[in-house]
Amino acid sequence: MNALLLRTVSSRLFWPVVMLLVLVLINVIAFPDFLTVTVKDGHLFGSIVDILRNGAPTLIIAVGMTLVIATRGIDLSVGAVAAISGAVACSILLGSSDPGNPATVAVAVIVALVISLVLGVWNGFLVSVIGIQPIIATLILMTAGRGVAMLITEGQILTVDSAPFKELGSGFWFGIPVAVVIGAVIFAVAALLTRRTALGMLIESVGINPEASRQAGVRARVLLFTVYAFCALSAGIAGLILTANQTAADANNTGLFIELDAILAVVIGGTSLAGGRYSLAGTLVGALVIQTLVTTVYTVGIPPIVTMVFKAAVVTAVCLLQSPTTNAAFAQLRQRLAARTARVKEAAAS
Known part of the structure; x- marks a missing residue:
């Protein structure tokens, strides 16, 4: 029983789930x-x-970010891509004669x-073909992307009056918020494609x-193009949801x-920034921890301006509990417990 408990505590999902339950x-x-x-x-x-x-928007982006981080990369441009996506959609709707169609x-x-x-393919091109480090390659678009969005909106906040578009952010499908349905579909598709193939x-x-x-024959360049394109596409979808919820770009x-x-959601979920093994289930839990933490800040009356401080505290706590030192300590404890159990059994047998 004790060995099972130690194995459970050593799981990458244990502490994030505990943190979520505490919140x-x-x-x-x-x-x-x-x-x-x-x-x-x-x-x-x-x-x-x-x-x-x-x-849901954080989860959608975090799913794409998980795959990018699994390739030992990072994508800092997702926020800018989300802003560009919303700006493009609103500019097209405002330029049409019937935005409600x-x-x-x-x-x-x-x-x-x-x-x-296309922006995701650009990031993939810089990383896989040109050989620029991912943090620098995506920092370029992160810096320039907001400017591009400002050019599209001409420096204005574009307010749209379109019921079908608003449905993406605040509508319901079968009684469930549309954003939740979209997030669940993207998560399920990513899980099926990466875990069933x-x-x-x-x-x-x-x-x-x-x-x-x-x-070994793996086409790494194609994979990098794919994960960066998928991450940017996820950011574009999240941007549409955020913009539709505000009915403004x-x-x-x-x-x-x-x-x-x-x-933060990816890291809380147990995926290492060094690349390699990843956990989409952990990312889901991490995204829920982040949003529940924000809700908790508002619920207990803490000033929203200090939300980032509490996020940092939660991430620090979870990372410390998931650190190699902590895992090694639990592993040693498990070995000692197994050795003691074996000695007890030998003594009983003799």
Whole structure:
């Protein structure tokens, strides 16, 4: 029993799940109705539903970020890509004669996502072909992307009046928020493609040893193009959700610091920034921890300006508990417990 407990504690998901449960418990103590979910007009409402809806953009980007980090990379440009995606969609809707037409909204969404995909291919080109370090390659777009979004919006906040577009951010499908459905679909697709096929193993091999994987016949360049393009596409989708929720494109604030939240979610979930093995389930838990933490800050009346301090505290605590030193200590304890159990059995047998 003790050995099983130690193995559970050593799991990468154990401490993130514990942290999530602690945050939920704090909210339940502060507001006993925190876990209550009600149905109004066939739609689900409640604090838990709000956490899932507000955390969906972070989760969507974090899924793409997980695959990028698994290849020993990083993408700092996702916030800028989200802003560009929202700016493109809103500019197309405002330039049309009927922004409420679903066909017009579909064109705006498709064009925004295609541009996001192109930006991801650009990042992949800089990293895999030119050989620029990922942090520098994506920093270029992170710096220039906000300026591009400002050029698209001409420095203005573009407010749109389009019911079909607003549906992406605040609408419901089958009683569930649209953002939650989109996030769940993207997570499921990524999990199926990387865990039910050889794609996940190939991504991990590139992250563990790029040279060895290349000599083994793995097309690392194609994989890098793929993961950076997927990450940017995820950022574009998240940008559309954020913009639709606000019914306005704000080049300065849409997706601001969301790249940091996505990276934090990946790290909390147990994926190493050194590349290699990754955990999409851990990323899901990490994204929930981040959003629940933000909700907790508002729930208990802490000034929102210090939210980043609490995020840093939570990440520090989880990282310390997941550190190699802590894991080694648990491993030694497990070995000692196993040795003691063996001695007890030998003594009983004799």
